[in-house]
Amino acid sequence: MTYTTNDNITLLRSHVLTDWKSADSKLLFQPPQGTNYSTNLWAPELHYIxxxxxxxxxxxxxxxxxPPEVDMNCDWSCPAVHHRIYVLEGPGSDPWTATFTLKAQLNTYDQFAIDGTYFQHSTGLYHIYSCWHRQYDGWPANLCITKMSNPWAVSSNFSERQILSVPSNPWEQTPYSRSFNIRLSSNEGPEQLTNPKTGQNFIIYSAARSDNRNYCLGQLELVGDDPMNVQDWRKKNEGCVFYQNALEDAYGVGHASFTSSPDKSEDWIVYHGMRNPTNGWSARTIRAQKFTWNADGTPNFPRPGYGPYTVPSGQH
Structure with missing residues (x-):
């Protein structure tokens, strides 16, 4: 597993998916000073492609x-205006022993880009990330998709970039259902989830503000054949599919990833949340819970909590 340390890319390794307190830790990448990728390293993801x-x-x-000369171009203050997406490559079958080097910066058309992920499909490889409509929008943060020629190169030009989702629902805005002002309304943290039995493809994404109690997960489903066609996606507008559980003091649950038990009989969601919602990002901890599937093939997520939970099937 890897997660935001802010200063570098660190890899964790645990024998048990439900216990990260005693995990091994390894520095995977330390950026040099004075580059465009030296600070605020966020949302790293590890993919085998x-x-x-x-x-x-x-x-x-x-x-x-x-600086003010840049910030004044934005309707609101726009921290992260210079954030971009980068790719490291580590040859070999074992990420723990691989040597990772900087491969490339992904083309996001010199615009704000965070929380990049890969979407693998029969028609090719795609980059899905959190984006603005324009260079100095500031907000809202949306979900964009572009086509890739390989894991480190985008083949779509700017006119081909598609915006799949915008935070138009009350639960995607901060504070909840803000009646004016779209500042800090966000769609971010996209992750691919594939139903192993039906083959249905979903994007599970994070909505609202990431250091807020209302941070939750939303859902897009690819119901057509072309990931670059906005009409081929269906958004679940009714509400979050995974959200805070105040009865268990589990708040701000978001930016999930998905895996299966060692014997492949169970599906698991790994995510962050916080017990104290007033302390923001510093209050996050790592959680893992088992989830199931609904009759229509959509994911059926549990209520978030703290367990203790039974370890995944086949894990010792």
Whole structure:
């Protein structure tokens, strides 16, 4: 597992999916000073594609503090205006022993880009990430998709970039159902989830503000054949599919990833949340819970909590 440390890319390794307190830790990548990717390394993800490991992550050059000459172009204050997406490559079958080097910066058309992920489909490889409509929008943050020629190169031009989702629902806005002002309304943290039995493809994404109690997960389903066609996606507008559980003091649950038990009989969601919603990002901890599937093939997520939970089937 990997997660935001802010200063570098760190890899964790645990024998048990439900216990990360005693995990091994390894520095995977330390950026040099004075580059466009030296500070605020966010949302790293580890992917195995075409027999190599790739880490896709977000970073910026200057501590996320644009000068006034840049900030004044935005309707609101726009920290993260210089954040972009980068890719590390680690050859080999074992990410723990692989040597990772910077492969490329992904083309996001010199615009704000965070929380990049890969979407693998029969028609090819795609990059889905959190984006603005324009360079200096500031907000809202949306979900964009582009086509890739390989894990480190985008083949779509700017006119081909598609916006799949915008935070138009009350539960995607911060504070909840803000009646004016779209500042901090967000769709971010997209992750591919595939139903192993039906083959249905979903994007489970994070909505609202990431350091807020209302942070939750939303759902897009690919109901057509072309991931680049907005009409081929169906958004679940009724509400979050995974959200805070105040009775268990489980707040701000978001930016999930998905895996299966060692014997492949169970599906698991790994996510972050916080017990104290007033302490923001510093209050996050790692959680893992089993989930199931509904009769229509959509994911059926549990209420978030703290367990203790039974370890995944086949894990010792």
């Amino acid at each position: 075409d027999s190599n490991w790739y880490v896709i992550f977000t970073a910026d050059p200057n501590g996320d503090s644009p």
